[in-house]
Amino acid sequence: MRTAYNVETVRAAERELMARLPEGALMQRAAAGLAAACAELLGRVYGSRVVLLVGSGDNGGDALYAGARLARRGAGVTAVLLSAERAHGGGLAALRRAGGSVVGVAGAEGVIERADLVVDGIVGIGGKGGLRAEAVPLAEAAARARAAVVAVDLPSGVDADTGEVRGAAVRADLTVTFGTHKPGLLVDPAREYAGSVRLVEIGLELPGGGAELEALQHADVAALLPVPAPESDKYRRGVVGIAAGSARYPGAAVLAVAGALRGGAGAVRYVGPAADAVIARFPETLVSDQGPRRAGRVQAWVVGPGAGDDAGTVGEVLRADVPVLVDADGLRLAEVGAVRGRSAPTLMTPHAGEAAALLGVSREEVEGARLAAVRELAGRYGATVLLKGSTTLVAEAGGGVPVRVNATGTGWLATAGSGDVLSGLTGSLLAAGLSARDAGSVGAYLHGLAGRFAADGAPVGALDVAGAVPGAWRDVVSG
Template identity: 60%
Template sequence: MRYAHTVDTVRKAEGGLMARLPDGALMRRAAAGLAAVCARMLPRTYGARVVLLVGGGDNGGDALYAGALLARRGAAVRAVLAGSRVHQGGLAALRGAGGRTLPAPAGDGVGDSPAAAEIAAADLVVDGLVGIGGRGGLRAPHAALAALAGAAEAPVVAVDLPSGIDPDTGAVEGPAVRADVTVTFGTHKPGLFVDPGAARAGVVECVDIGIGPELPGPCLEVPQSADIAALLPRPTAESDKYRRGVLAMAVGSDRYRGAAVLAVGGALRMGVGMVRYAGTQGAVTEVLHHWPEVVASALDPMDPVGSLPRRVGAWVVGSGRGLHPMAVAELEAVLDSPRPVLADADALTLIGKDPRLLRDRSAPTLITPHAGELARLLPGTEREDIEAHRLDHAARAADEYGCTVLLKGSTTVIAEPGHPAIANPTGSPLLATAGSGDVLSGMVGALLASGLTPREAAMCGAYLHGLAARLAHDGAAVSASDLFDAVPRAVAAVAEH
């Protein structure tokens, strides 16, 4: 598991450690780790052209000290000074090691400036413009330097986080650096794992600077394969279909039969012991055509609630079900069950119209909205606000509704009251296709039925869903149906850990 902490938490931890260390020791630790990563990225250090983009904060000092270490190993280091204040100790160290400095470009002649020429010719660019104290988009001259770094052929290494990214949320509100590698210090920052910031961070490496004992629990967790493998249910000699989980599914309709087929397929490929499907006759026929192993029954039009399955381990409800009165009655009955429930799509729209449906429920509940659906659950909130601050809004919804929230998107995040948030690291634009969310709901529902908690099921399901998309990708587009064969492969790949 990777752990992340907020800026305030990191500063308190650093302050506690710095009080016991000689002046500048913590910065030199960070610089040594940064220099080591930079050296690994160069074919050879001696003679390499390294350009430092140096702002006025501490990460500018980190960059200068790291540049001094590289210069002592023979690199030709140039520092572009972009701040009115520059870390004087770091600057003296760089110059003492043979590094040179030049001013940041100003005015309209950015492209013809000496700084632009150095960046264009560099073998490596180090972004030390703005650190974890920065907020909002970059302004001149930082924005111009970020653009020059983005246009250069050299790889870019960000110091602590790419300049222009909000460290706590990942929001990007203007020009920002796009890094190939981010070297962060002490602990990860949440914005490195949540889009749009995550898309600009590249590969993230965390350098231990000794603040670990000073840190409290994390605000964000990012699972790795071993974490998923440790949670996945494994069949044993004592297993039968009931012990492996019975999942009831009230998804799809005559109009949206595909939603039923996709969600049921996701559950079966995840390895659930039994799916008990209830739907309209047309949807039942379609499900059985694709998945004959399903126990399916058509709802009685005169008593649809009375014909819902009983004796189940968990429920998945909502996708493609509609918004008509029968769907409302069905959702009320499912939410009245003591079993864990995953609510998606149309069920979320109905809950948005009557929040008491969910707020009055005490049994475990997981909702799986995309940003637009979550906006309907949080009145006064726009989709764009949610996309820009995914962690905050997922946590708000979890608190307001007393449930687990899996917020789908380029970075899927999971929030549950009383626990750190989770950011899924396997997200892929390949999943931006109709029906992929239905497959996910089936996968997560299967894990709920097997006995995982909503938070565990959401974490494992999202991770495997993203990994399956990557495994299914053969250079062409990936459809939701393509995920079926890839899900068992994803499970097998994770199980190797």
């Protein structure tokens, strides 16, 4: 499992470690890892042209010491100092001893554009609010250059704690981060600026329960997947109810059922006006036209996909004393009080536009501050919230546990009906006994992976994604 810690926690761990190490040893560890990553990216260090963008903080020192290591291996290294009087003295001296050169900001753009590699050491993890004016032309020159761009710890201009980008920022091909991931490396929009991320261990001792974010990996998901026991029958494995679809949107019901049938529960009950369409596609579904209360026993409900204005069904499902997943039209129809008053778990699964409507803000505000938005929604509704997007976030009400982040998806999943498949899949995991947080996290992971498998670099339909879930499941289990 990947974990990400906020700046305050990282700084405290760094101070504790530095107190036990010789002066400068921690920076040398970071610089060694950074130099190794740069050398690997270059392939051939000797004769390459490396430009360091050096600010006044420790990240600038890391860049200078790494540059000195590359210079000793035959690279031509030039440091661009944004503030010469505040540059790290030891790092600057080391670079000069190794044969590196130093220039100021004036005229640096041409040097950057001729580089093979640009190292971004402008701002450290404490930076806020985008790049300062004097650094913007350097970032723009790096973007124009044919050089690869390596960020030190975090791309300059992005917020380490929130993943927000409020102004100009460096776009990196590779980010070399030290000690632990930072939330901004895992959450969009900042994640888009980080490129590939390499973690360099430097010996930090971080609190086991103090992470801000965590990202499940294959082994974590495999440990959570429901596995039928020898004595299991379809009811012991869990039954998920799907209350979805309408005369206008019968396909939403079909897609939600498709996801649910592949999500680990033993049976799927469908309630709604699209029973004929559901049975025609999936004859194993148990259908009813008597409403949720008379549908038969279920261990979880999914309500909302394609529901139109059927507020009565949404309200009826929310009164059930089992876990409920609310999606799509159900999000619009669910009253805050009805959700907050539930004793059983509730999982809400909005995309950015739906989250914006629930919060009363613009979609751009949600997309620019996704971590804040998912936490706000979870707190407001007293529910677990899965905020869909290029990085899916899962937050519990009240905090106390890290927000889960998932990036297994692909842009090809931005297709009609994909979210309905996710709802059914995740609802089935709820019925199989997973908590709302685990069901949302595992559902998003499998759905994203299935999207990659189904698309394989080409357009894909929602039913194709549902059909690829078993392959994703097997891939996770096999490691």
